[in-house]
Amino acid sequence: MSEVLSEGSEGKDSKVFKGLTASEGIVAGKVFLLERERVMIPRLVLHEEHVGREVERFKDALEEAKKELVEIKERVSSTEARESMFIINAHLMMLEDEMLAGATVERIQNERINAEWAFRRVLDGLAQIFNNMQDEYLRERGRDINAVGEKVLRKMVGQEEFQIREIKEPVIVVAHDLSPDETAQMSLQNIIGFATDVGSRTSHTAIVARSLQIPAVVGLQRITQEASPGDWLILDGTTGQVVVNPSSDACKELQKKKGRLEYVNQELKKYVNLQSESADGFRVRLAANIEMLEEIRHLKLYGAEGVGLYRTEYLYLDKQELPDEEAHFQNYRKLIEAASPHGATIRTIDLGGDKFVHPLHLAEEMNPAMGLRAIRFCLKSPEIFRAQLRGILRASAFGRARVMFPMVSVIEEIRSAKRLLQEAAEELDKEQVPYDHQIEIGIMIEVPSASLMAAELAQEVDFFSIGTNDLIQYILAIDRVNEYVSYLYEPLNPAVLRVIRHVVQGAHQAGIEVHMCGEMASEPLYLPVLIGLGLDELSMPAIAIPRIRKILREVKRSEAEALTEEIFNMVSADKIRGVIEEAARTQWPEAYSLEFTDKTLPVPDFYCPYDNKSDIEAGR
């Protein structure tokens, strides 16, 4: 994935890597490489009389390591608690394990060798057992054993674990991956970015980075091998790009981008607390799509009017166990309380398809996007579904909750799902557990058959939410991840627009609201059309809300309706796009000032790998 660009700072080769964005922001700084080097140990044969002392020394080191882990356990914050606790507890158990502790003592006594040597031999023996395992997950545990082992060895040889507590200057931490006990030990004030070889948006590093608002890119594959301590690094958390030893050009470019980003963000701050209404006074609610609980502070930060889509899949992914009812309840309760007074739309699990399912291990399917997923899966697994429904109902006693079923294609699915919800409610009645008896029930409209039957399905539910990502790919019969056909993916395709209009009309005739929660809802250019079509709520990543609100406030609904009328006479998406762009430039220049601005933007203070700025200015 790397490519050599040009000569970078200090004459070193500049390399570019692409990973997954885990936390937004752009930053440049020196590399702090977190390596788990093997500790150098002495090898000694002991006199008989020193054996007892050596065993004691080993036990002391074990105790010290345990004490440290217990301390870390106490420091781990509650957001990451469940998974982190498990790892730390497993590490504690390993320290007490006879195969680790007992076996080492035996070796010290029988072979009369020093504690470090005996322990290293035991560790190597265990590593061999685990490395040869078939099961990938268990093989990974071999790494845990090593991490724990190195910790004890460091205690014995008196070597500090990481120098990371004493970081004096701002650095970007580069690591293979970071475990909870590692991040808990870092002095975070001086860390300005994270770059890791492995991981996803839900891995520990990503979660920590986002909660600290530090830019992070994960899944870079080989960054620990390509970056050396002291190298310069630019990290772009908005695109997932990481540049090692950037050239001055690359640095300048990023600097400009950062400047633009900061300027835009400053501008958009003005819109966080303003009303979501068109220039002629019509309300369109702007809500947030939320994936994980830690994002709920974004609701206030970006002025979201509640949560329009809470994706509950993250309760299931990367976990070794399915969440129980209590886990669902606790999670949704926090969400609903934070989303007050607008409330939150909780989508029941939408697993399968393109989403990686670990704990549920669905059978492999030829065409997962059209396979057993979402509501189809839930109706087939009523026990899993029931735990979630009961959790949602119980949480509804603490604020305004809406429940939403994904990927409905026929009316029977709605009825079955409602029946299961009703059963869960009756159970709670019997148990005298409170819940909101008026809880609203909605469905996602993302399958063509459901779209065409919108008027009839609207009789069954309280609201619709159009999931454009799937709807578009099903209407056009394309696999979005297939690079040969992805060009056909086009939200402005006239067939797509007609389907949306049909859904809105069916819903409004029945007197229910229509929301939109796909990517289409956050694209500035599409907003006039969405206003013109009459959507009641647009739900998007919270960060996009101020920008959409700015445009909404500049556009009159009457103008938007006229534009929408005009494009419904057209048959080509390109033509439609052209007309909207033209309108954006000429009719609403103020609304789109940030999109089309050509202003030279101020250059911000940017930490750059050149000691004096004249180097950059001279283009060196």
Add this chain to the structure above:
Amino acid sequence: MPVKEFSRKVVITNRLGLHARAAGKLRNLAERFPCKIELIRGNLTANAKSLLGLMALEAGKGTELIVRAKGKQAEDAVKALTDLVKGRFGEDN
């Protein structure tokens, strides 16, 4: 009086098998009994009080194990451990 020994066969039925979490639960339960408890898979034997030993059995779903205990409360221990395995370690599937 000879020390009483009990053993019982049990099949792993939870989806993930004897992974770290399940092994941790088993080990914590075994710790509560004063007797020696072993899990046997073919020619591999693991001390039930050793997390690493249990994981090293690599006992996936469908694996047949023998739970064997010797000493005080051996019968109770065998029952408790086999119940935990049969109850899929409290996992949902």
